[in-house]
Amino acid sequence: MSYAKSKFRHPNLEVNDIGLTYRDYEGVVSTLCAGCGHDSISASIIHACAELSIPPHKIAKMSGIGCSSKAPNYFLNRSHGFNSVHGRMPSVTTGANLANKDLCYLAMSGDGDTASIGLGQFAHVIRRRLDMVYLVANNGVYGLTKGQLAATSDKGAKNKAGEISPFNEIDLCVMALQLGASFVARCFSGDRKQLVSILKAAICHQGFAFIDIISPCVTFNNQANSKRSYDYVQQHVSTGAVSDFVPVKDEISCDLPSGNYHDICLHDGSLIRLYKVAKDYRSDDKLHAVNMIEAHKAKQQILTGLFYVNPAIDTYHEVNQTSDTPLNQLREDALCPGQRVLKSINGSFR
Amino acid sequence: MKKTDVNHYQHYLNVVDCQQACPAHTPVPEYIRLITQKRFGDAYMLNWQSNVFPGILGRVCDRPCEPACRRTRVEDKAVAICRLKRVTADYKEDIRERLPKAPKQTNGKRIALIGAGPASLTVARDLLPLGYQIDLFERDSKAGGMMRSQIPQFRLPHQVLDEELDYILDMGVNTHFDHPIKSLESLLSQDYHAIFIGTGAPKGRHLHLPGFDDCKDDINIGIDWLSGVSFGHITQAPKRVVVLGGGNTAMDCCRTAKRLGATDVKVLVRSSFEAMKASPWEKEDAIAEAIEILADHSPLKYQRSEDGHMRVSFEKVISSYDKSNNRTLTKTGETLDIDCDLVLVAIGQDTSFPWIERHIGLKFNDWSQPVLNKATLQSTLPQVFFGGDSAFGPENIITAVAHGHKAAISIDLYCQGKDPENRPDSDFNLISQKMGMHEWRYDNQIEHHQRRNVPHIDWQQASQELATEVELGFDEKLALKEAQRCLNCDIQTVFSESKCIECSACEDICPLDCINFIDDIPQSGDPETLLKGKLRVEKAHSEQDYFISDKLNTGHIMVKDEDVCVHCGLCAERCPTGAWDMQKLILSNIEATIK
Ligand SMILES: Cc1cc2nc3c(=O)[nH]c(=O)nc-3n(C[C@H](O)[C@H](O)[C@H](O)COP(=O)(O)OP(=O)(O)OC[C@H]3O[C@@H](n4cnc5c(N)ncnc54)[C@H](O)[C@@H]3O)c2cc1C
Ligand SMILES: Cc1ncc(C[n+]2csc(CCOP(=O)(O)OP(=O)(O)O)c2C)c(N)n1
Ligand code: SF4
Ligand code: SF4
Ligand code: SF4
Ligand SMILES: [Mg+2]
Numbered sequence: 001m002s003y004a005k006s007k008f009r010h011p012n013l014e015v016n017d018i019g020l021t022y023r024d025y026e027g028v029v030s031t032l033c034a035g036c037g038h039d040s041i042s043a044s045i046i047h048a049c050a051e052l053s054i055p056p057h058k059i060a061k062m063s064g065i066g067c068s069s070k071a072p073n074y075f076l077n078r079s080h081g082f083n084s085v086h087g088r089m090p091s092v093t094t095g096a097n098l099a100n101k102d103l104c105y106l107a108m109s110g111d112g113d114t115a116s117i118g119l120g121q122f123a124h125v126i127r128r129r130l131d132m133v134y135l136v137a138n139n140g141v142y143g144l145t146k147g148q149l150a151a152t153s154d155k156g157a158k159n160k161a162g163e164i165s166p167f168n169e170i171d172l173c174v175m176a177l178q179l180g181a182s183f184v185a186r187c188f189s190g191d192r193k194q195l196v197s198i199l200k201a202a203i204c205h206q207g208f209a210f211i212d213i214i215s216p217c218v219t220f221n222n223q224a225n226s227k228r229s230y231d232y233v234q235q236h237v238s239t240g241a242v243s244d245f246v247p248v249k250d251e252i253s254c255d256l257p258s259g260n261y262h263d264i265c266l267h268d269g270s271l272i273r274l275y276k277v278a279k280d281y282r283s284d285d286k287l288h289a290v291n292m293i294e295a296h297k298a299k300q301q302i303l304t305g306l307f308y309v310n311p312a313i314d315t316y317h318e319v320n321q322t323s324d325t326p327l328n329q330l331r332e333d334a335l336c337p338g339q340r341v342l343k344s345i346n347g348s349f350r
Numbered sequence: 351m352k353k354t355d356v357n358h359y360q361h362y363l364n365v366v367d368c369q370q371a372c373p374a375h376t377p378v379p380e381y382i383r384l385i386t387q388k389r390f391g392d393a394y395m396l397n398w399q400s401n402v403f404p405g406i407l408g409r410v411c412d413r414p415c416e417p418a419c420r421r422t423r424v425e426d427k428a429v430a431i432c433r434l435k436r437v438t439a440d441y442k443e444d445i446r447e448r449l450p451k452a453p454k455q456t457n458g459k460r461i462a463l464i465g466a467g468p469a470s471l472t473v474a475r476d477l478l479p480l481g482y483q484i485d486l487f488e489r490d491s492k493a494g495g496m497m498r499s500q501i502p503q504f505r506l507p508h509q510v511l512d513e514e515l516d517y518i519l520d521m522g523v524n525t526h527f528d529h530p531i532k533s534l535e536s537l538l539s540q541d542y543h544a545i546f547i548g549t550g551a552p553k554g555r556h557l558h559l560p561g562f563d564d565c566k567d568d569i570n571i572g573i574d575w576l577s578g579v580s581f582g583h584i585t586q587a588p589k590r591v592v593v594l595g596g597g598n599t600a601m602d603c604c605r606t607a608k609r610l611g612a613t614d615v616k617v618l619v620r621s622s623f624e625a626m627k628a629s630p631w632e633k634e635d636a637i638a639e640a641i642e643i644l645a646d647h648s649p650l651k652y653q654r655s656e657d658g659h660m661r662v663s664f665e666k667v668i669s670s671y672d673k674s675n676n677r678t679l680t681k682t683g684e685t686l687d688i689d690c691d692l693v694l695v696a697i698g699q700d701t702s703f704p705w706i707e708r709h710i711g712l713k714f715n716d717w718s719q720p721v722l723n724k725a726t727l728q729s730t731l732p733q734v735f736f737g738g739d740s741a742f743g744p745e746n747i748i749t750a751v752a753h754g755h756k757a758a759i760s761i762d763l764y765c766q767g768k769d770p771e772n773r774p775d776s777d778f779n780l781i782s783q784k785m786g787m788h789e790w791r792y793d794n795q796i797e798h799h800q801r802r803n804v805p806h807i808d809w810q811q812a813s814q815e816l817a818t819e820v821e822l823g824f825d826e827k828l829a830l831k832e833a834q835r836c837l838n839c840d841i842q843t844v845f846s847e848s849k850c851i852e853c854s855a856c857e858d859i860c861p862l863d864c865i866n867f868i869d870d871i872p873q874s875g876d877p878e879t880l881l882k883g884k885l886r887v888e889k890a891h892s893e894q895d896y897f898i899s900d901k902l903n904t905g906h907i908m909v910k911d912e913d914v915c916v917h918c919g920l921c922a923e924r925c926p927t928g929a930w931d932m933q934k935l936i937l938s939n940i941e942a943t944i945k
Contacts, residue, residue: 006796008424008916011914014887035851035853035924
């Protein structure tokens with residue numbers, strides 16, 4: 001068993017704008033099961049952050065409990081991180097974000113961590129429009145505790161132990177749309193190209209970005225009848241539009257492609273370029289998005305891609321008119337302005 | 351795309367860079383692993399089987415394996431493959447019992463070998479155990495060829511040479527020393543079943559410049575002068591010596607002159623310092639012994655002054671290269687005169703066959719080289735074979751050994767009445783190295799330490815003692831550490847399409863970005879062109895091939911660039927289905943892989 005990757009690198013490895021290669025964004029060697037979809041998500045995050053040239057110290061990795069929530073140890077080991085309590089990552093992220101809104105909050109959760117124990121926290125953090133990227137590695141089971149069915153499993157789904165789900169599934173994308181998320185997408189850990197470009201867009205998006213990532217659990221939910229197995233997903237996945245991320249610096253220089261595409265300009269000036277596969281595809285209409293998701297489900301298909309984006313929404317800090325300077329950078333005299341100011345505040349309540 | 355053919359061993363042998371680059375295809379990583387287990391005798395025998403002279407080659411091999419070493423593509427320096435070979439010779443136990451023996455009953459076939467250099471001795475070693483009767487004819491009074499007459503003792507001590515020559519001679523060679531062959535025609539009349547000619551390239555070239563005749567008493571051909579030293583005819587050198595030429599002969603000349611009393615030794619070479627033919631380590635050692643190397647100097651004339659002193663004049667030149675690396679020398683007009691007492695000319699050597707009659711049916715080409723079948727080394731006289739420097743001009747010991755193996759196979763086939771072109775090939779086996787879940791039979795951790803230098807005696811002392819070996823060799827501790835640097839390139843990454851579920855775990859874990867899952871490319875053609883821009887990282891070197899799979903379940907293909915894989919086994923460790931496995935390449939008959 002190897003505990004470390006060789007330090008040797010490919011001599012032609014690309015160097016990004018801040019002089020780093022993707023290998024500088026790696027974490028320790030994963031201890032997840034060999035072949036776990038979560039490892040592909042980690043790899044996609046590594047590549048997305050490297051390609052965006054984000055200084056690693058500008059990222060905070062947030063997570064709860066689960067195999068998926070362990071994954072942040074396997075990427076970005078030069079970044080900040082907080083591995084919190086089961087289902088409580090949203091609160092911890094809210095606190096961190098309040099204290100320092102300058103960091104990019106990259107949160108990794110599981111379908112157990114989010115759709116069961118953390119469902120309430122999930123709902124509220126969306127409603128509060130926290131500026132963060134919320135990823136769910138959706139494998140239909142509680143991997144870490146040996147494969148119990150998760151609330152994202154369809155009615156009738158059978159896990160490896162033979163247990164059958166008696167209830168309807170929770171569709172986290174539909175929930176996120178309904179609760180007001182301004183960026184909602186579904187991806188498959190096995191479709192690296194789509195995942196990396198949507199991740200990059202989510203990171204650049206200002207506001208709450210949610211990506212539900214189908215991520216097969218090779219150990220507890222990859223059996224023949226599973227709907228989250230590699231085989232099943234590879235055969236049933238479909239997309240409404242192929243997305244490409246165009247960073248700000250490339251926008252002017254790159255040739256415009258031919259074909260049916262549609263550009264969405266993000267807050268920082270970068271673009272998401274969507275090549276439509278389905279004729280009726282659109283990404284600015286929640287109701288339409290929900291319909292598309294459900295229509296595909298009825299056809300036994302898993303729709304992936306960017307479902308909805310609103311690049312111009314006010315986020316938590318704007319709504320609450322918080323100070324421009326992050327709280328952790330305010331000096332003591334600004335944070336505790338003293339008796340005189342306290343008196344005048346109290347006076348205002350009289 | 352076309353799937354890589356892995357039904358033959360060639361793809362896998364190519365992956366083992368050093369083994370492929372070694373003319374004799376020595377299984378390098380396997381012997382280095384044996385060193386790490388302190389199985390020095392086994393490591394020696396494995397070498398001996400392939401390259402016949404591990405103790406000798408571990409000191410003086412030209413080491414084509416090292417520039418090929420995979421490590422040079424992921425870091426600065428190759429594994430010290432050559433010096434680890436010496437370690438097997440230095441630390442082995444007595445292996446004489448393990449050497450093959452000639453059967454008591456011969457097979458009735460008589461073979462004559464001409465010249466007792468490494469090429470002939472390899473033929474003897476390969477044919478004796480098969481029952482052939484071997485007559486060896488050598489002009490000199492001892493065996494070894496240029497390994498004895500040319501290579502100085504401070505690089506190759508005679509006891510090392512004698513030990514390994516005796517392993518072969520003691521197998522039962524009928525030696526005829528001090529016996530130059532003066533006529534091939536008369537040897538042919540002695541009814542040998544086959545004759546092997548391994549007479550080397552013994553004729554050194556002179557440099558005839560204006561003034562040559564006035565100075566010729568003090569101008570020597572380098573290789574003749576070196577053999578004079580080796581046989582004890584020359585024991586002194588004058589104070590000021592100029593060596594002309596930039597190859598290994600020049601390096602041996604200058605270092606020998608220093609040891610024979612010269613105090614001012616200069617090497618002058620027309621090429622640039624970098625382009626000199628001498629191996630980098632030979633140049634380094636000469637410089638360490640306070641020898642001056644003056645590159646970019648083209649000799650103009652020799653001069654003898656009234657008072658009898660000699661002077662050589664040079665013109666400074668500039669080397670430039672065109673796109674296809676052809677050199678042009680531009681004269682600068684700037685000249686340099688050097689006064690000296692002895693000039694050693696080391697600008698090349700040629701084969702010489704005055705003793706082969708031209709009417710006996712053995713054809714020569716326009717350059718007076720025998721016309722040979724490259725694959726069999728057979729001449730136009732079917733019972734006569736060539737090998738070593740005599741075959742295609744001067745090369746090196748390991749090439750002579752490889753020729754010897756090849757010729758021995760040809761001779762064996764020929765003597766059985768078979769066509770030497772119809773050659774046997776090697777069988778190959780791939781043995782899984784898996785042991786339990788994620789354990790391997792080999793040490794797959796990558797050692798990042800840089801190359802260790804070989805200890806040597808003090809340079810001051812070195813340049814005074816003719817027969818003292820300069821290098822001390824690795825001690826056991828250093829040897830074990832250096833051996834860890836080997837990347838085990840013979841432990842192959844073997845892929846089975848039917849098991850792959852396309853989870854991309856291998857692609858993600860690979861530290862060197864070797865593995866790619868891409869859309870199939872319908873066109874056919876040169877893979878490097880077709881794959882341009884399609885892989886994670888652009889190919890860095892063209893030496894190594896791709897390993898291309900059949901179509902997978904989703905229609906994608908797996909393309910692995912073998913170029914910088916460090917054989918760490920992580921892909922196989924992270925694969926959930928065992929679609930990757932680490933398997934050791936074993937060739938059953940390595941001599942037959944020499945093509
Ligand atoms: C100065 C110098 C340094 C070298 N250093 C190295 C080195 O460090 N590493 C390396 O790999 N290579 C080195 N080489 C090259 C290497 O020595 C030769 O390539 C190698 O020895 C060739 O082997 P061979 O068997 O073909 O012939 P040789 O070794 O040349 O042996 C030929 C033998 O045939 C005998 N012979 C010739 N004609 C007749 C005849 N008519 N009848 C009977 N016998 C005859 C000769 O006496 C000689 O013993 C060096 C060469 C020189 C000149
Ligand atoms: C408060 C609390 N309740 C229960 C658990 C047990 N537990 C650990 S992980 C887990 C489920 C994780 O499932 P998911 O988030 O889907 O992660 P996966 O392992 O599938 O990636 C549970 C219930 C816990 N650690 N803490
Ligand atoms: S149990 Fe499942 S989710 Fe957890 S590491 Fe293994 S494969 Fe991944
Ligand atoms: S052994 Fe596998 S993981 Fe290691 S470098 Fe080679 S291809 Fe990559
Ligand atoms: S890890 Fe194994 S199963 Fe997964 S993609 Fe690689 S070879 Fe295929
Ligand atoms: Mg789960």
